Amino acid sequence: MEFGMAQPDRNRLGKKIRQLRLAKGWTQDELAERAGLHPTYVGGVERGERNVGFDNLLKLARALNEHPSALFEEFPL
Numbered sequence: 001m002e003f004g005m006a007q008p009d010r011n012r013l014g015k016k017i018r019q020l021r022l023a024k025g026w027t028q029d030e031l032a033e034r035a036g037l038h039p040t041y042v043g044g045v046e047r048g049e050r051n052v053g054f055d056n057l058l059k060l061a062r063a064l065n066e067h068p069s070a071l072f073e074e075f076p077l
Contacts, residue, residue, distance in 0.1 A: 010048040010050070010052075012075055013052065014045050014046040014047055015074070017031075017042075028043050028046065034063035035056075036063075037056060037059060037060070041056075057071065
């Protein structure tokens with residue numbers, strides 16, 4: 001049994017987070033600071049290398065001033 005997100009889903013989520021971050025003109029360091037996360041973690045999330053727990057997902061969404069569901073807009077049903 002596999003736990004966490006599948007690789008394609010991690011890639012989609014990371015791409016969306018990167019898109020929202022860049023739209024604000026922020027660096028990964030700025031997003032990490034606003035979210036209270038380590039910059040290398042944010043980079044790993046954006047590259048689809050890190051599985052994101054619920055708490056960190058909320059931190060990222062709040063830092064981006066987005067509803068958490070906005071991070072999943074690119075996901076197929």
